[in-house]
Amino acid sequence: MKSVKFSALVAVAVIAASCAKEGTHSVDESNKVALEPMCIEASDESQTKTVLDGKSVNWTDGDEIAVYSNIDYTTGYRFASTDINGSNSATFNGEVPVGTTSFFAVYPPEKVVSVSAEGVTVNIPAEQTPAAGTFAEEHNITVAQGTKTPGEPSVKKIIFNNVCSYVKFTVPKYVSDVKKVTITSPGNAIAGDLAIAGDLATSSIDPNGKNPSSNSISMSGSFGAGNTFLFVIAPGTVKNFSIYIETASGNWTRTVSTGFTATAGRPVNLGTVDFKIASMTAKVKHTYDGKTLTGTNLVIDNLNIPDHLTGYVQKVHIDIIPEGKIDAVRSADITDFSTQTSIAVNSTTYPYLPQGKYTIKSTYTMLDGTTSRETTGSFSVPAPEFSVDASLVRTSYDTYLTSGAAAANNMDGSTIYILNNGVTIHSDILKKYKNLSTVSHTIDGDLVTVDDNGNATYQTRWDEHTVVVKFTFDGVPVQSTPLTRHVTGLPYTAAPPTNSGDHSWSGSAYSWKSSYVRIHESTITQTFHIPSNINISVYHKANIRRGTASTTYSFLISGTPIVSETPGYNSWSYIDQTYNSEIKSQDPTVQCNNTYGNTGSLGTRAEVYSVDIKYR
Numbered sequence: 222m223k224s225v226k227f228s229a230l231v232a233v234a235v236i237a238a239s240c241a242k243e244g245t246h247s248v249d250e251s252n253k254v255a256l257e258p259m260c261i262e263a264s265d266e267s268q269t270k271t272v273l274d275g276k277s278v279n280w281t282d283g284d285e286i287a288v289y290s291n292i293d294y295t296t297g298y299r300f301a302s303t304d305i306n307g308s309n310s311a312t313f314n315g316e317v318p319v320g321t322t323s324f325f326a327v328y329p330p331e332k333v334v335s336v337s338a339e340g341v342t343v344n345i346p347a348e349q350t351p352a353a354g355t356f357a358e359e360h361n362i363t364v365a366q367g368t369k370t371p372g373e374p375s376v377k378k379i380i381f382n383n384v385c386s387y388v389k390f391t392v393p394k395y396v397s398d399v400k401k402v403t404i405t406s407p408g409n410a411i412a413g414d415l416a417i418a419g420d421l422a423t424s425s426i427d428p429n430g431k432n433p434s435s436n437s438i439s440m441s442g443s444f445g446a447g448n449t450f451l452f453v454i455a456p457g458t459v460k461n462f463s464i465y466i467e468t469a470s471g472n473w474t475r476t477v478s479t480g481f482t483a484t485a486g487r488p489v490n491l492g493t494v495d496f497k498i499a500s501m502t503a504k505v506k507h508t509y510d511g512k513t514l515t516g517t518n519l520v521i522d523n524l525n526i527p528d529h530l531t532g533y534v535q536k537v538h539i540d541i542i543p544e545g546k547i548d549a550v551r552s553a554d555i556t557d558f559s560t561q562t563s564i565a566v567n568s569t570t571y572p573y574l575p576q577g578k579y580t581i582k583s584t585y586t587m588l589d590g591t592t593s594r595e596t597t598g599s600f601s602v603p604a605p606e607f608s609v610d611a612s613l614v615r616t617s618y619d620t621y622l623t624s625g626a627a628a629a630n631n632m633d634g635s636t637i638y639i640l641n642n643g644v645t646i647h648s649d650i651l652k653k654y655k656n657l658s659t660v661s662h663t664i665d666g667d668l669v670t671v672d673d674n675g676n677a678t679y680q681t682r683w684d685e686h687t688v689v690v691k692f693t694f695d696g697v698p699v700q701s702t703p704l705t706r707h708v709t710g711l712p713y714t715a716a717p718p719t720n721s722g723d724h725s726w727s728g729s730a731y732s733w734k735s736s737y738v739r740i741h742e743s744t745i746t747q748t749f750h751i752p753s754n755i756n757i758s759v760y761h762k763a764n765i766r767r768g769t770a771s772t773t774y775s776f777l778i779s780g781t782p783i784v785s786e787t788p789g790y791n792s793w794s795y796i797d798q799t800y801n802s803e804i805k806s807q808d809p810t811v812q813c814n815n816t817y818g819n820t821g822s823l824g825t826r827a828e829v830y831s832v833d834i835k836y837r
Contacts, residue, residue, distance in 0.1 A: 223623040254293065258315035259369060261288070261300060261310045261326060264378040275322040280311040281358070287330035292318035294336040300326070313520055319371070329358070332430055340419040345385060345455055345534045347412040351442050352451075358385065360453040366419055382421050383427050386483035389449065397446035403439040404452050408461065410434035411454040411483075425484065425772060426455050456485040464494050475529050490819070501525060501581050501597035503541075503566075505574065507605055507625075508701040514607050516572035517823075519551060521581070524561035531558040535586045539566055544578040544599075550626040573650050575657060575695050576604045609702040610643040611690045614662075616837070618707045618752065626756075626836035634711045635724065637664060637686065639677040643701065643718075644692045658694045659749050668782065681709040682723055685749035694772040709747040711804075713755070713811075716831040718747070737764075737828040744814040747832075751809035760833040761775040761785065763796040765811070768824025772817035779805040780812075791824070801837060 224597055273399035297608045300315030317324060325341050329334050334342040350357040367379040406412070417423075426434045438452050438784065459481040466473050475494045483489055502523045508515045519541065528536060536556050540549035551574075553566040581598040615638045621629035621789025632638065642660045643649075647780055662669040665686050671677040686708060690701040706834055710724060718726050718736045728745035731738055738745070757778070765774040767788040774794070776784035783802055788794040794801055804811070810816065815827035 224493075239549050247815045256298075256318040257372070258374045259288070259290050259300075259321070259323075260314060260315050260374050260375045261286075261365075261377060262378055263313070263316075263365070264380045265310045266380050272354060280305050284311070285327050285330060286313055286328045286330065288315060288317055288570060289323040289325045289327070289333075289336040289341075290317045291323045291338065292321055294325075294338065294505060294585060295331060297327070297330055297336070299330060313816075315687040317369070321369050322371065323366070323368050324504050326367065326370060326379065328361075328363045328815070331359060332362050332794075334414050338419065340421075341417045342414050342428075342430060342774045343384065343417065343433045345412045345415055345438075347438050349438055349440050349452060350439040350508055351444070353448065355449075356451040361385065362453075364421060365420070366421055376790070383486035384415060384417050384421070384424050384456070384585065385453045386461075386485055387488035388452050388454055388483070389451045390464065391447065391449040391490045391493045392444070393493050393495055393587070393589075393591070395464065395589040396448040396468060398469040399444040399448065399541045399661075400469060401439060401441045401465075402444075402450050403437055403460065403465040403467070404454070405437035405465065406459045407436055407464045409457070409459055410438055411436060411459065412438045413455075415455050420798055420818075424456060436780060444650070449806045454483055456483045457776070466494075471530065495593055501583060503579075503598065505600055506659075507573075507603070509744075509809045510647070512608060512645045514573075514605055515575040516567075516647075516650065516780065517602065519566045519574065520543055521553075521564040521566060522562050524555070524564060526558050526561060533588050534558065535590075538586075539583040540576075540582040540584070541566055542582060543575075544580060549582075550574065571653075573605075573654060574602045574698075575654070576602050578602075596725070604772040605646075605695050607645045607697070608693060609690050609692045609699045609701040611688050612692070613640045613643045613703040614688045614704060614706060615640055616706050616708050617711055618755075619707045621711075621755070621836045629836045630712045632712075633678075633680070634709060634713050635680050635683065635772055637679045637681060637688065637706055639669065639671055639679070641676060642671065642692055643690050644694070646694055654695075657696075658692070658814075660690070660692045674777070682706055683708050683748075685750070685752070707750060707752045709751055709755070710747075711755065712833075712835045713746075713747075713749070714831075714833045716762075716833065717829060718745070724823055734828075736801065737830045738813075738826045740813055740815040740829060742815060742817050747811045748802065749809040749811070751804050751806045754803055754805045756837040757804050758801055758835045759811075759837040761796055761830065762829075762831040764814075764828045764830070765796070766826050767792060767793040768826075770817050770825045772827065773814060774816075774827045775812075775814040777810070778802045778815065779808040779810060781785045806832075811823060 232808045284302045287298055288300055298315050298317055300313035302312050304313050325336055327341060332343045335345050335771055341364050347362050362384050363381040364384050365379045365381040367376050410426035413434030414427040414432045415424055416427040446498050460721050462477040464475045468670050481489050504520045504522045536554055540551045541551040542549050547589050552570045578601050580596055583597045584594045585590055586592045590697050594830055617629045617632040617634050639662055642786050662671060669677050686706050688704045688706050692699055720726055726745045726747050728743055730741035730743035731745055731780060764805035765788050767790060773787040775782045783800050784796055786794040813829050818824055
């Protein structure tokens, strides 16, 4: 596989005890090349092995390097360490061809693929040997470039440079059965033949190398809990980096979506590769009973815990938090992961979710008792849909048409009743979310104040009126269709009739007493608002007396006499009776008429005590 051969004269490499000793020429029997000794001192500035979290990993006894002479770059000569100075420095002894003036030195020799005047090509293996908490020494590659004076064995203070980078991470303790760990970077070669320029300034994976480039590197073994892994990789920009963990029960993945830059000689420390509940999503919709808004259903539809990983998770706690807020409005604890696509997160305390954006936060407790919190998703709640119906705005006339006379007669004939706000939102929602709702009612353009339940009574003139209800909930304004309502004045009671307020009797020549009205020679009239002919029941009480002058008293509904009394001389006629009649829309009047009203000594009079009209 390698195109480089190593000199068989390994023993010669350990003959010289130090750089101070004189060497003698020898011959590489395999190539019949005359050799001379060389002693290399590695500088304290060398990046020996690597720099791991700021701490040097030093040369060790028994380390060997391969030296490639400019006389013949196809042969690597092994140099053994003879003096380890305890830091980054070391001394290496061996032989190179006579006349060598420049060379490359590489650690470890086994990773060399080829050497030329243009530079060195080494191999970063796609299968690497694990080492607890660090890397296997044989995977770290350092390269030095130096010059030599022919005949002079000593080469002072050359610098070995690390040409590889390192990715470090720890598998969490709750994963105790790891069998294989693989790192991968699709589209990026992180292993294979690494070509290093002659000046050691640049390096890149050689696309034409003898060892095919790879975008993944693996380590296999039987690993306990909480292991730290360090992979040797090619330097450069790494994107879409993923870590695949194979366990006895299955595989799981962690992707570093942001990517990173791998620098020669420096590790990229990803920390603990924790289990993530990635891409948690939610489905949300408002609920309705018919057309009535009753709340909001929220379902987590992608918890995304792979089946073989559910054994590592004890519990997932989910919080639903409005954007920009701290406190959760809904929460759920999940311990059964058999169904991860339909997990309801509902609440009786917060049955409705106002429109806007929300964050899903998950706190998951792992098998070893550790917990982690992660924002795993977001979703939006749509605006609510509802309607406003003004039909529950009632007058006695509407009630008469829909519910009959008995119900209408229990109402005030001058009042518009707002029985509720007429909005198709459940009362429980309105009570719990008062801060989200406002309601206004206008009658003929005038604003009416309602109570907390949306109820109000509004006394107004007997006439036709236009009612509009506008309701705003959760920022959504909805207005009812303008509604016509008739205030008739029925049921009506006057005992005695009063001539004050908004609905006074009209007429002349009458006088008010404490318990009745005395009508002179005149007619008094009360006019109602009657949109269509209405059957009525009338209770009427009056006393009529004739003195020396004759008189006739009449009680008329819509111009039709219901009562007509002409008392005899010096006598009384008493009226105290209920009558059934009809009040008509074209003449919606009730009248009391007296033909002669002189109240002097003649003694003729008409006294009205009560007029009581009801729907029939």
